[in-house]
Amino acid sequence: MSKPIVAIVGRPNVGKSTLFNVLAGDTISIVKDTPGVTRDRIYADVTWLNMTFTLIDTGGIEPDSKDIILSQMREQAEIAIETADVIIFITDVRQGLVDSDAKVADMLRRSKKPVVLIVNKVDSFDKFMPDVYEFYNLGIGDPIPVSAASRLGLGDMLDIVTSHFNQEDLAEEEDERPRVAIVGKPNVGKSSLINKILGEKRLIVSDIAGTTRDAVDTGVIHQDKEYVFIDTAGLRRKNKIKEELERYSIIRTVAAVDRADIVVVMIDATEGITEQDAKIAGIAHERGKGIIIAVNKWDAIVKDDKTIYEYTKKIKDVLAYMPYAEIMFISAETGQRLPKLFEQIDVVIQNQTLRIATGVLNEIVAEAVALQQPPSDKGKRLKIYYITQVAVKPPTFVLFVNDKELMHFSYTRYIENRIREAFGFKGTSLKFIVRERK
Numbered sequence: 001m002s003k004p005i006v007a008i009v010g011r012p013n014v015g016k017s018t019l020f021n022v023l024a025g026d027t028i029s030i031v032k033d034t035p036g037v038t039r040d041r042i043y044a045d046v047t048w049l050n051m052t053f054t055l056i057d058t059g060g061i062e063p064d065s066k067d068i069i070l071s072q073m074r075e076q077a078e079i080a081i082e083t084a085d086v087i088i089f090i091t092d093v094r095q096g097l098v099d100s101d102a103k104v105a106d107m108l109r110r111s112k113k114p115v116v117l118i119v120n121k122v123d124s125f126d127k128f129m130p131d132v133y134e135f136y137n138l139g140i141g142d143p144i145p146v147s148a149a150s151r152l153g154l155g156d157m158l159d160i161v162t163s164h165f166n167q168e169d170l171a172e173e174e175d176e177r178p179r180v181a182i183v184g185k186p187n188v189g190k191s192s193l194i195n196k197i198l199g200e201k202r203l204i205v206s207d208i209a210g211t212t213r214d215a216v217d218t219g220v221i222h223q224d225k226e227y228v229f230i231d232t233a234g235l236r237r238k239n240k241i242k243e244e245l246e247r248y249s250i251i252r253t254v255a256a257v258d259r260a261d262i263v264v265v266m267i268d269a270t271e272g273i274t275e276q277d278a279k280i281a282g283i284a285h286e287r288g289k290g291i292i293i294a295v296n297k298w299d300a301i302v303k304d305d306k307t308i309y310e311y312t313k314k315i316k317d318v319l320a321y322m323p324y325a326e327i328m329f330i331s332a333e334t335g336q337r338l339p340k341l342f343e344q345i346d347v348v349i350q351n352q353t354l355r356i357a358t359g360v361l362n363e364i365v366a367e368a369v370a371l372q373q374p375p376s377d378k379g380k381r382l383k384i385y386y387i388t389q390v391a392v393k394p395p396t397f398v399l400f401v402n403d404k405e406l407m408h409f410s411y412t413r414y415i416e417n418r419i420r421e422a423f424g425f426k427g428t429s430l431k432f433i434v435r436e437r438k
């Protein structure tokens with residue numbers, strides 16, 4: 001099931017980052033041991049009661065003049081409307097209601113997306129409540145008083161935010177077609193690839209009614225099989241500022257990856273793999289999606305018999321945390337290896353949903369343990385009692401052991417490699433949960 005996306009929109013200094021950090025807590029979704037993925041706090045997974053969603057802070061760099069505040073906010077609101085399921089519109093009781101708030105409220109209202117209007121910095125209800133009522137004038141529903149800094153009112157806010165989720169998730173679950181996201185930095189050739197695929201395949205326009213999100217989803221039939229392609233190319237943005245473009249590209253990527261089963265990470269062969277490519281690939285990796293690395297524009301470079309080898313090595317070095325990913329060399333322009341791409345997509349989807357019988361798994365682990373003794377500490381040796389697969393997408397295994405502390409990362413990695421030797425699992429990460437049983 002794909003996670004709903006919640007975006008925060010608001011003027012500078014109303015408390016967007018404060019709210020984001022309080023809600024994200026320590027659960028910032030960027031994994032520490034994913035090299036090349038910096039901890040820029042643009043998105044995080046947040047769990048409230050039994051629901052998990054992705055929170056996005058659309059606010060970028062601080063505009064340095066009053067004139068551009070409004071255009072910045074419009075931009076933020078557009079991104080939120082495009083990518084989010086629910087929008088948190090944050091205002092500030094101390095600054096009061098200002099003109100740009102009203103303009104953005106108009107945009108949000110027209111989008112018909114669920115909007116939760118919050119009034120921040122209500123540190124004391126007695127003192128500030130009378131000023132909250134003014135925000136009814138925005139015409140986007142009841143203003144909810146909160147104090148991000150003192151963590152007041154956040155439970156009520158989250159109840160309302162999460163109450164908007166359910167329907168859409170259910171609709172997506174009924175759709176059995178594999179969902180493929182094409183991601184990559186600007187100009188790697190995402191649109192070209194989608195267009196090439198559409199030009200060659202019969203196209204069925206997504207017939208799911210309504211939301212803006214579905215406008216970027218495209219149904220494709222290839223050899224009697226159906227797929228949904230999720231395009232992140234999106235609107236062409238004329239931003240001059242590099243940081244902002246990057247932020248926007250990351251937000252779009254997170255939104256697309258969240259909704260996908262399998263992610264095609266495109267890399268520009270004419271540039272080689274870059275830090276931003278690693279960041280983008282990291283998003284798909286940490287979310288446990290099926291992954292194919294597609295090196296595009298393969299037609300445009302001068303090659304000899306070592307070129308593929310050199311590219312592969314460089315990519316494997318930079319993306320060392322995802323050795324399972326398949327690397328392909330394609331050209332969106334000439335169509336080179338596009339049939340192969342579909343073959344790989346099918347393989348990876350199968351691997352993401354592969355279930356291994358418990359008996360077989362335990363045989364493999366018993367054999368692995370016999371071949372390489374488990375680690376020990378202070379005379380106590382790790383014992384693995386039992387392994388079982390508990391989930392797919394990604395395949396997830398629970399290992400029951402005598403002492404969790406003894407299950408070193410390297411031994412988990414060893415078990416993982418043995419399982420991969422037996423079943424492949426190409427293109428998908430595997431997740432291991434270690435439980436203690438005395």
Ligand code: GDP
Binds near residue numbers: 013014015017018122
């Ligand atoms: P952003 O520009 O919208 O991301 O705003 P920030 O999160 O950086 O907050 C701007 C300022 O407002 C900072 O000085 C915060 O400490 C302050 N602030 C944020 N939330 C609250 C709050 O609930 N109460 C009060 N009194 N100040 C807050």
Ligand code: GDP
Binds near residue numbers: 184191193300333
């Ligand atoms: P996007 O921003 O990722 O959607 O990238 P586009 O699809 O707009 O492509 C950016 C530029 O790269 C365009 O000028 C394309 O013509 C060019 N391009 C895309 N794919 C290929 C390819 O396979 N080979 C070559 N030579 N150029 C390509």
